[in-house]
Amino acid sequence: MRATARGSLVRVLSQHAFLIIICLSALYPLWFIGSTALRSNAAYQLDPTGFPSHPTLGSLRTILFDEPLPRWMWNSFLVTVSSVAVSTFVALLAAYAAVFGRFRGHSIFLSTSVALMVVPPVTLLVPMFVFMVDTGMVNHLQSVIVFYTGLLVPFAIFFMTGFFRTIPQELIEAAASEGAGPFTVFRRIVLPLSGAASFTLIVVQAIWVWNELLIALVFLQSESSRTLMSGLAQFQGRFVTNVPLVLAGALVSILPVVVLYLSGQRFFVRGLTAGIGK
Amino acid sequence: MKRVLIFLGAALVAGSAMFAATAASKTAKTAADDPNNANLTYWYWAESDAPGANNWLKKQVALYEKAHPKVKISIVTQSTDTLTSAFTTAAQTKSGPDIATQWATLPTLSPAWAGATVPISDYVPASETKNWISTAENLWQGKIWAMPQYLIGIPFVWNKQLFKKAGLNPNKAPKTWADFLADAKKLKAAGITPFGMGNKDGYGGAWFFSLIGKQNLNSINELKDAMIGKADFADPKFSGFYQTLADLKKQGYLNSDVASISFGQGFELFGQKKVAMSWGTDGNVAQWEKQVGAKNMGVAAIPIWGKGKLATSYDVTQSSDAFITKWSKHPRAAAQFLTFLHTPQALRAWYKATGVFPADKRFPASAVTDPIAKQMLKLDQSPLSVWPENFVPPQVDQNADLAGGEMITSGSGSPAQVVKLWKSQLSQWKSQHPDEFRNYQKWATGH
Amino acid sequence: MAFAFGFPLVQVVRDSFYAGNFDSPIWVGLDNYKGVVSDPAFRQSLLNNMKLLLAVPVMLGLGLAIALVLNDRIRGGRHYQSIVFLPYVLPATAIGIAFSFLLQQNGVLNTALRKAHLGGLAQDWLGNSHLAIVSVGGLVVWQQLGFAVVVFTAALLSLPPETAEAARIDGAGWWQLQLRVLVPQIRPIIELLTVIQVITVISWVFNYVYVLTAGGPGFSSSVMELYIWRSFSNGSNGTAASVAVMLLGMAGVLIGLSLWVRRQAIAA
DSSP states (O other): OOSOHHHHHHHHHHHHHHHHHHHHHHHHHHHHHHHHHTSOHHHHHHOTTOOOSSOOSHHHHIIIIISSHHHHHHHHHHHHHHHHHHHHHHHHHHHHHHHHOOOTTHHHHHHHHHHHHTSOGGGGHHHHHHHHHHTTOTTSHHHHHHHHHHHHHHHHHHHHHHHHTTSOHHHHHHHHHTTOOHHHHIIIIIHHHTHHHHHHHHHHHHHHHHHOOHHHHHHOOSTTTOOHHHHHHHHHHHTTTOHHHHHHHHHHHHHHHHHHHHHHHHHHHHHHHHHHHO | OHHHHHHHHHHHHHHHHHHHHHHHTOOOOOOOOOTTSEEEEEEEOOTTTSTTHHHHHHHHHHHHHHHSTTEEEEEEEOOTTTHHHHHHHHHHHTOSOSEEEEESSHHHHHHHHTTOEEOGGGTSOHHHHTTBSOGGGGEETTEEOSEEOEEBOOOEEEEHHHHHHTTOOTTOOOOBHHHHHHHHHHHHHTTOEEEOOOOSSSHHHHHHHHHTGGGGOSOHHHHHHHHHTSSOTTSHHHHTHHHHHHHHHHTTOBOTTTTTSOHHHHHHHHHTTOEEEEEOOHHHHHHHHHHHOGGGEEEEOOOBOOOSGGGGOBOOBOOEEEEEETTOSOHHHHHHHHHHTTSHHHHHHHHHHHOOEESBTTSOGGGOOSHHHHHHHHHHTOSOBOOGGGGSOHHHIIIIIIHHHHHHHTTOSOHHHHHHHHHHHHHHHHHHOHHHHHHHHHHHHOO | OIIIIIHHHHHHHHHTTEEEOSSSEEEOTTHHHHHHHTOHHHHHHHHHHHHHTTHHHHHHHHHHHHHHHHHTTOTTHHHHHHHHHHHHHSOHHHHHHHHHHHTSTTSHHHHHHHHTTOGGGOOOTTTSTTTHHHHHHHHHHHHHHHHHHHHHHHHHHTSOHHHHHHHHHTTOOHHHIIIIIIHHHTHHHHHHHHHHHHHHHHHSOHHHHHHHTTTOSTTTTOOHHHHHHHHHHTTOHHHHHHHHHHHHHHHHHHHHHHHHHHHHHHHO
């Protein structure tokens, strides 16, 4: 069936080699971050590529106890949970209304959603900043929560409508004919079905908010409200001569995401492509 | 369906009401400005100039809080790259720290002109401020707008062992630029990197401007004229030094990674003995002494490159200063703390921690015993001293001074192009910030 | 949504006609736009966003190649896919910081190249003004690659196996199978992803640039988002607003494109 056995062996080997190279280049920076974070500054300066032969927790200790990193992580966490929760909630309802409801202009609504996905947040920076200052929300977590939620909603709606479209109309009609009102249908049928998709949406949005830098840099400047990413970016400037320390900060910021990813991989990948594939 | 929409709408309204409520709940406490009862936030920067500064301040705060139990001070160390822009943004929000740090003169006076700060001389009596050195750097309308903490000079340093290895007299510093180039040539021939600096972030080039570039001027007023357009920056007396920097790079007298390592990383080169010559703040030199050994290095004035009166000027400046913000609710408490930092105990601790000289006449010169430090002190007492970067508007500094130097060290722009950049940035500054321009003009010509 | 987008959009357009301070804006008409257009830093930023567009075919091409290989039901495929996708979820800030050390002239990459006697390839990735933006592009590809792989893999999986089987029975070789049969079948997905990544490269690269090069040396690796942020940090709100309006214009064009492509993808 296939070409000569040797030909296919060569092909398989080269495929593996290709993939291995890709994987190594994907993993090396992570290795660099992790291994350097565990080295002392002196060891790093002597040999940046070296293996951590005398690993030390010094840098990690410094950033966790001497720097407000935990505070920043907490802020990032609060912001992520709040904005993602509100956005997902809104998206679920809005997508439901858009796909199964018969309200006028729902296609315009969806098109607008898609359109707004494209708007770069930076263009809204100045007016939103002015607004936050005027209402006194600047330097409070509410400012970024509001802004992020607003930014997440278009994509969330887009994603959810794509998913809801895959729910067979018959299910809905069957329930409706049994006398269930729209809300009940939502609760009993649509919601349970959208478990995996919602989970995916939540994870994607959470990653986006957690990783966001520009808006957090501008709106949250006080040390008590700073988020992890903007603190990390500042780190780079302040500790430029202590690479292990900076990378220890980077490591700490990456760990939650990696853990989340490893635990939810399967759903994540499947759900993400289901939404896009439509 | 309608029910769903109504529910959705209600949820949104409730959510936004909740947010609005929490936002508005920042109660406006009109507590009286009691110097012994306050929560202060201090945005601090000095570690780059004077390694050891952050620890010193932490200890001082601990001491002060012990003596004043109702006062709490939180220090927020700033990053060099965003020192000015972070404060500019804060000033726009009219909220932020009680005490902030900026570099002297323009970076301190610009927010003052914009009404974001209050003069410290309003809160500290003249009997105290007369002991502070270099207050003229932040003088405007007869008031002192910020408190100096330390003075730094930037001496030229060389590694005596590496000099010997290249066949140069280890005890002779290059006095003129011609000497410098001759020494560099011999060092390079011996396989030693002659001069070390980091310029990924542009501060290396900015220092070149302030140490070498000024040397064809007769007075700093000429630079002020160039800023407001009364003189042309394209005149070689202002911008001729860019060719010298370009030549240095072309001849290979700089470290090969000058364009990809940051300023702070560049400082490490001399301490790691990877380069034979460099310059650094008094604080950097104190660090290098520990790494290279006092016997193996020398300090001297910057080689003379230009022909103006400023060619023989030194470069002592308070560098960074501390001032009180307009929106602070505790200016008296802030002033009291800042004054505490000039008490004999604090000054001595500062010197011990950083090796940098306090900006206070009461600090006894006898406390300086290290031979290299004594030489630096002598340099710092030079009759004429000016740090030109302090006179450049911050936006122009960042977009032309820093960016221009980066263009040269990365080989991506010719000196002529850098001059064009300066001129375009100066005109942009004028058109984007007409108020600031007017204030600068008044300040510059009113002397 | 109206609040988060409508009000600021109007405000941004208004702001672009003023200069001066926050509190004391001065009407300057089109001067901000004129100033921006004649500012070489802006032109370079715009040019760099355009240059980054070149990263899109690289990322998609490579992603497609990986997906096709994985599609061959290769052993351990799921593990490979997990690893390849990992960079996508990592915070760009943290990764950018790591790369800013790795790519220094005497940093890890160059040291390794030199040790492997490939010293000729060792460049000043961050300090060379022509390469700085390439380094940014490299970082973007590194991180976005996984996303392309996952999307393409899913698309390939959803193809009916009969077509591929038929082609194989007809005697198609491996390459022919990939290029003539599989790829054309997922063309709409490729186009959709192209649009998404083009948008990414225009509007969502601030993190990478800020942390890797800060737009340097000079402004040779600046992008429009960075230019806006810089102007804003210097208090030049009017300038920032005018560039924002221009960026919005570009995004608007891309909106039209994405809608058109989506309609094609649904029809396919």
